[in-house]
Each structure stands twice: as structure tokens, then as C-alpha cells.
Amino acid sequence: MNDEAGQRAPRKAVEIKGVSKVFGTYQALKPVSFDIYDNEFFTLLGPSGCGKTTLLRMIAGFEQPTAGQIFLHGSDIQGLPPHRRRVNTVFQSYALFPHMSVEQNIGFGLENLGWSKDRRDARVADMLRLVHMEAFAGRKPQQLSGGQRQRVALARALAPEPEVLLLDEPLSALDLKLRQAMRDELRILQRKTGITFVFVTHDQEEALDMSDRICVLGDGEIQQLGTPAAIYEEPSNRFVADFIGETNFLDADVIAVDGEQATVKTQFGMTLTASHKKAVAGQKAFLSIRPEKISLPAQDNPIAVDGTIMSTNYLGGYTYYLVEAGGTKLRISKRNSVSRGQMFEIGQSVKVGFAAESVRILGA
Amino acid sequence: MKPSSKNPNWNLLGLLPAHLIMLLTLIIPIGIIIVVSFSTRGPYGGFEYVFTTAPYKQLLFNEGWTGELEFNPQYLIVVARTLLLSAVTTSICLLLSFPVAYFIALQRPTIKVLLIYLVTLPFWVSMIVRVYSWIIILGKDGVIEKTLRGLGLVDQMDSLLFGNTAMLLGLVYSYIPLMILPIFASIEKLDPALIEASHDLYGNRLTTLRRVILPLTRPGMIAGAILVFVPSLGAVLEPTLLGGGKTMMMGNLIQLQFGGARNWPLGAAIAIVLMAAVMVFLIFQGLRSMRSEGLERAA
Numbered sequence: 001m002n003d004e005a006g007q008r009a010p011r012k013a014v015e016i017k018g019v020s021k022v023f024g025t026y027q028a029l030k031p032v033s034f035d036i037y038d039n040e041f042f043t044l045l046g047p048s049g050c051g052k053t054t055l056l057r058m059i060a061g062f063e064q065p066t067a068g069q070i071f072l073h074g075s076d077i078q079g080l081p082p083h084r085r086r087v088n089t090v091f092q093s094y095a096l097f098p099h100m101s102v103e104q105n106i107g108f109g110l111e112n113l114g115w116s117k118d119r120r121d122a123r124v125a126d127m128l129r130l131v132h133m134e135a136f137a138g139r140k141p142q143q144l145s146g147g148q149r150q151r152v153a154l155a156r157a158l159a160p161e162p163e164v165l166l167l168d169e170p171l172s173a174l175d176l177k178l179r180q181a182m183r184d185e186l187r188i189l190q191r192k193t194g195i196t197f198v199f200v201t202h203d204q205e206e207a208l209d210m211s212d213r214i215c216v217l218g219d220g221e222i223q224q225l226g227t228p229a230a231i232y233e234e235p236s237n238r239f240v241a242d243f244i245g246e247t248n249f250l251d252a253d254v255i256a257v258d259g260e261q262a263t264v265k266t267q268f269g270m271t272l273t274a275s276h277k278k279a280v281a282g283q284k285a286f287l288s289i290r291p292e293k294i295s296l297p298a299q300d301n302p303i304a305v306d307g308t309i310m311s312t313n314y315l316g317g318y319t320y321y322l323v324e325a326g327g328t329k330l331r332i333s334k335r336n337s338v339s340r341g342q343m344f345e346i347g348q349s350v351k352v353g354f355a356a357e358s359v360r361i362l363g364a
Numbered sequence: 365m366k367p368s369s370k371n372p373n374w375n376l377l378g379l380l381p382a383h384l385i386m387l388l389t390l391i392i393p394i395g396i397i398i399v400v401s402f403s404t405r406g407p408y409g410g411f412e413y414v415f416t417t418a419p420y421k422q423l424l425f426n427e428g429w430t431g432e433l434e435f436n437p438q439y440l441i442v443v444a445r446t447l448l449l450s451a452v453t454t455s456i457c458l459l460l461s462f463p464v465a466y467f468i469a470l471q472r473p474t475i476k477v478l479l480i481y482l483v484t485l486p487f488w489v490s491m492i493v494r495v496y497s498w499i500i501i502l503g504k505d506g507v508i509e510k511t512l513r514g515l516g517l518v519d520q521m522d523s524l525l526f527g528n529t530a531m532l533l534g535l536v537y538s539y540i541p542l543m544i545l546p547i548f549a550s551i552e553k554l555d556p557a558l559i560e561a562s563h564d565l566y567g568n569r570l571t572t573l574r575r576v577i578l579p580l581t582r583p584g585m586i587a588g589a590i591l592v593f594v595p596s597l598g599a600v601l602e603p604t605l606l607g608g609g610k611t612m613m614m615g616n617l618i619q620l621q622f623g624g625a626r627n628w629p630l631g632a633a634i635a636i637v638l639m640a641a642v643m644v645f646l647i648f649q650g651l652r653s654m655r656s657e658g659l660e661r662a663a
Contacts, residue, residue, distance in 0.1 A: 062560055082563040089564045095557035099579045108575070109565035160566065 010037035012074070013164050013196040014059060019068030021054050028054045030221045031068060036164070036198060041190050043199045045207040046217035047243065052200045055217070056166050059198065061085050073163055083112070088157035089166045092173065094149045096141035102128070102152050103137045109160040127155040130189070147178045154186075158193060167199045171206060183209050204244045208232065216240050232290075236277045238362050241288040248294075248330050250287040252361065254279045262361045268305050268326040272356045278363030286362045291333040293358035296321060296344070301353025309348045319343065323352055394639070401632035411628045419633035439617070439634070446614040449528070450596035453535040457543040457592045458585060460536070465548040465584075480548065483541050491538065495601045498534055502606070526608030534602035539595060543588035550584025551577075583653070590649065594642055614638050 014036040021029040029051035036042045044052040057063040059070060061082035070077055077085055088109065096105050106127050110120045128134045131151035141149055150170060157165055167186075171179045187210050190197045201207055207214050208228040216223040216231060216239075223243075224236040235241035238249070252264040255271060262276035264285055279285045298304040307325030314336075321332045321344060332352060344350060404414040424440065425433040468479045486494055501507045554577065562572040600615035607613075612620075614634060621631025 060560075060564060062563075081568075082560070083566045083568050087564075089561070091557050091561060093555065093557050095555065095561040097558060097561070097576060097580075108562075108567070112566035112568075112571055156565070 010040070012036070013038045013040070013072070014198065015069075015071035015074075016055070016059075017069045017071070019055070019058060019065045019070060021051065021058065021063065022066045027220055032217075032222050033068075034215060034222065034225055036196060038196055039194050041187065041197045041199065041210055041212045043201060043207045043211035043214045044217060045201055045204060045214050045243075046223075047202055050217040051220045052202075052217050053168060056089075056168055056198065056200050059164070060087055060089050060166055086160075086163045087166060088160060088162040089168060090153050090157045090170045092169045094141075094153040094170075094173075096149055096152055096156070098141055101138050101140055102133060102144070105141065105152055106156045106159050109156065113160055123159055127159045130158070130192070131155045146174050147182065150174065150182060151185075154189065158189070158195065162195065164196045164198055167197060169200055169202070171201070171203075179206075186210060208244070216243065218243065233360075234275065234277070235288060235360060235362070238286055238288070238364075241286075241360065241362060246291050246331060246333075247288045248291065248328075250289070250328060252285050252287050254281050254283050254285045254361070254363075257281050264361055267328060268303075270303060272303060272359065274356045274359040274361050276361035276363070279361050280363060284364045286364060288360045288362055289354055289358055291320070291331045292335075293354055294330060294332045295353045296323070296332050296334055296350060298351040298353025301355060303356065304351050304353035307350055307352050309344045309346050309350060311346060312344060314343075323350065325352055397632045397635055400628055401636050403629050403632075405627050405629050408626065410626075416629075419627075419629040420637075422630055423633060423637065442612050442614055442617050443637075445611065446597055449532065449535065449613060450593050450599075453532060453539065453596045454543075454589050454593045456532070456536050457540045458589060461540060461543040461547050461588065462581075462585070465544050465551055468544075468548055469551040480545075483544050486541065491601060494538070495534055495605050498530070498537065498606055502530055502533070526606070528607070528611060531602050531607035531611065531613075534606040535596055535599055538599075538602060539592040542591040542595075546587040546591065547581060547584040550581040550587075554580055586649065586653070590646065594646075597638060597642060 012035045016035070017033050018031045019029065019033070020027070020031040032055070044055060046052045054063060058065050059072075061077070061080060061084075065078075072085065072087065097108065100108065103124050106124045107120050110123055115123070124137075125134075128137055131154055133148065133151050133155065136144060136148060136152075141152065144152065150173075153170070170186075171182055174182060183206060186197070186199075199207075199210065208231075211228055213225065213227055214231050215225045218239045224231055224240045226234075231240060232244055235244065241247050241249075251267045254262055254264050254276075256263045257276065257279055260275055261273050262279040262281075262285070263271060263273040264279070264287065265271045266287060274287075276285070295301055305325045307323040307330070310322040310324050310329065312322075313320040317336060318333045319336055321334065323330045323332055330352065399413075400411050401419055402415055402417065403411040404416050404418070406412050421427075421433065422439075424435065426436040427433060464483075468476055468483075471479060499506070503509075558576055558580070559572055562576045567575065598615045598618075599613060600619050603611065603613045603616050604619075618631045618634050618638070621627045621634065625631075
């Protein structure tokens, strides 16, 4: 239906306009504004206490914004109680009704919407098939494993075909292996159903893996909003660079700023020009460089520094090295691409190098 | 580490004080009551060790002059009335307690503790004193009557005291804390996320109450119902003081047999029948809850 305009103009599923939340004297969320589009896997990412869950609960209707408005497909849902919002939630604890069977749990929302028994039964059967739980229809939640409960919670929330599905850290209660499998399943489920997913997590890896777009929240405000690649490659501030993945921070003095590019003098003594965010000439800045973007040993890198290996951590696919260079410690990850390939010893002198394109300059 | 496995006798020895107390305060007295209920009535009260089933027969039949038995529903009526009044008491307690317990459960922790303390406060005062205070409230020239007359709403009214209403009021008042506490405990255990989930899945307040909150707090309500129903069956004070002794309940009947009527064996027999009834009720309830738990555990 969006194709009528010729160009793909994504429809806004949720609009957050100047929404803030104050609990007593504590400002949980400063005024934030952004849009979530239809059929999008949108992630709210941040450390605990950043306001991400509060934001989700305001969309669901469990909390009222202190200020601002929330629109669901264009209509203001301010003041609507949760049961009048066509939005469903997958709770962190799953919150399955312990006195109801799997079927009854999934059918609960449909019943409240007034669906006929036949229609309900058909939908519940569809949902059970979707999450591969047909064999467990008659079970009670406490007779299911964590992963199975998770699937039932998903089926229950998806059954009423909500306009938006809200997921509150749904994977945090699962063990590592299962969590990995559920990530893929969630992504597939989102594509299959075409429902907008708003996913809350504190796990940056999870966010990078699954999301179309990520909104990084910190200290009650938006730190950066963008695709996983943009957030990882072009972090807009030190908080984001630090929170998403691993990085090395180097001190630098900004010499000149020219549009997208800034020239800085690094603590190694050399100057380099790289993309920047909020760098101001004459002021201090940080360089952020990811561990996997530093070459060890330096090949024909334009920038090379002498250093000493301080420690090595062998992690199977990768080896992490801590290298002392130019008065700072650099974390470097090196792919173990050749079986029992070259390893460096602690105390060994090495040359490390990187390209200016791999560096991100961040205003202090 | 495991003294019990080395010397199993330690188990018995350690539990001996508990067993002794059970024996002295529960088993032996019940045994005595059973013996008395099968004994012959003494001429001046008390009893004589002569075996007879007469007290139990007396519960249902009168012995005529010629020795033939004729059916006498007198005691059965008391039993029926007792069951009915206890059931009504339990129902009223249930209806009143749920909102109170829910309200308390919603409060901040400090207020919660205070309110629970207030609920249990009456237990610190003697039951007799508390029931007497109702006489002052309800009685002739009592607080209620004086207030109503002072306001000119009535000039002549029947005493509120000495009737089924006053008795029920007393019973509900006496036992309602026993209903509030277990219901409160089960509401406290309820995961708030379940209530949110119900709202989230388009359930309004009524649906949420009916389909989620009530079913999940049922164990507390059942526990409360047992705690109120059982002592109501044996209540003596309320019927005597507030009911005016006009409407008799089983408790009064038993007391009367040991006191004024000087028929200990009959009193003992009624007590045993009451106890048996309560035990059947509890065993039935226990089996039911065991079965429902068993069902949930089964794989």
C-alpha cells in the first residue's frame, strides 16, 4: 500500500514526540522524539537505568508519560489504558498464566477481543505451528522449559495481530546456547509476520545481530539512533563507542576541522585526518579505534607504532593482545585464520599499525 | 554430617518433646472424650464406666416410656443451624476480606506492615472482652441505639442484641482476621506482571479479576475459609453472649450438656460428631488440593 507513492515511504508505526518521564524527583527519561517504522525490527539498547524499559512500558500503556505524546499509526494513544491499545508485550518473565494451558494462554487475548470459538481455535493452532509448539498445546506453563515458555509468550502476544509487538528483554532468562537460537527465531518470526517489533535489551551483541535500527539510550536520553553498522562504525560519542562493542580510546588535540573530516595530533606524535563527530579545532578529542582494525604486526599501514606485547588471551577463533605502545595500552584482536599460526609472546617487541579510515574522532 | 543416617534413633529422640505434647494435649484428651461418649451418665453429672451407645442414639432419637425409639430432630436442627451459620459467616468474611487484603497488598511496605499489625491487633485482647464490647455497642441504650435516637431517626427500636444478626456479626468480627491474612499472603505472592499481561491482552479490570486474580488467589481463600469455618462450628461465646442463648449452636449444646444438663456422655458424643464432621471436611479438602497440585506436577 505504500507503493502507491512510487517510492518506498515507510509508514510510521510509532511516533514518540517529546516524551519524558519523571518518577518522584528522578528523571528516568529526558524528552525524546523518534519514529519507529512499519515492519521494522527496532531495538532500544542501553545499560540498566537508561530509561529503555520505561519507554517500552509507556508505549504499552503501563506508565503514563510525564510530558509528550505517543502516536500509534497516527492516532494519539495518550490516556488509553493498556487493554485498549492494539499493542502486545512479551514480558521479561514471560508472565504466562500458570493456571491456564498453553492453548488457553494463547487464546486469552483473542477471547477478550470477542473472537468466536472457531476463529479462536484456528488462530491458536496457527500460532502453535508458528512457534513449533503443537505438541505442547495442553501443557501448563510450569511443565515447559525456559525456551518453550518463551515461544508460548511470543505466540500469545502475536496471536491478536498487534500493530506493534513489544519485547522486554525476552532473552535474558535463557542460557547462552538457547539465546543464540532464539535470536534467529525472533528475526525469522518478525519477517514472517511482518509485525513491527520493538525490542528492549542491554546486550549490544543481541542488538547488532537482530535489529534493523537501534536506538542507543544512556542517562535517560538518546545517544544515537541508526543501523547497527552505522552505530558500530560511526559512533556519535564516547558513550556509544564504549557501549557498543569494544574499542580503544586515544587522546588527541584537534588541529583543524573541515566538514566531515578533522585533523588531529595523536598522543603517538603523528597527525592524522579522519571522520569526526563534534570535534572542535583547538580542543581535546578522543580517537576511537576498534581492536580488530589494528594490524599486528603492522603491514603497509600508513600509521605504525612500536609496541610491546603485555598479555595474550586465546579465545579460539580470535586471540586478544594487549599491546603497550606510545604510553598507552591498545587492545588488539587478531583472527586465528591459520591453524596454529603465528602467535606472539608476552614481552615481544612488535609494530602495530592502522589506517586513518578506521579511526573515529569524537569531540570531548 | 548426617547423624540421622548413622543413628536413626536420634530422629525419634529429637522429636520426643513434640510427640509428648501432641500426646498430652491432643491424643489423650480426645481419647478421654471418646471414652466418656460411650459411658453412662452419672446421677449427679460426671459419668460411670459402663459401656453404652445410648449417647449417640440420643442424638437422633428419644426413648419413649416403653423403651421404643422415636425420631427426634432437635439436635439435628442445631447441627444444621450451626453449619448454616458457619457457612454464612465464612461467606461474609470471604466477601469482606478480599477487598481489604487486596487494598493492604497494594500499599507501600511500611503501611502494609502497619495495616497487617492492625488486622491482628484484636488477637491481643481477650476474646470475652471483645465480644462483651459488642454488647455495649449493640445493646439496649448502646452506642448505636443512642446515636440513632439522638439523631431523631428512631424513637423506639428492637434491641439489636440477642438474635441471629448479632451472633453473625460477632462471628464475622471474631474470625475475619483469619480470612484476611491468608488471602493477603496469596495476593502478595501474585506476580504483578500477570495482571499487566492480562491488561495487555485486552482484559479489562473485571476480566482480569475474574480470570487471573481470583483463580490465582484461590489457595488463600480456601485456607481462609477453613480457618473461619472450623472455629465457627465450635463457637460458644458469640452465640451465648450476642445470640442471647436463644438460638443454640453446637458449641452451646456441648457446653450445656457438661454444665446445666449434666449429661457428660451426650456432650462428649456431640463433640465427637462435630470433630468427625470437621475431619471429613478437611480430609476431603486436603485430597482435592493434593490432586490439583499433583496434576500440575505430573509431566
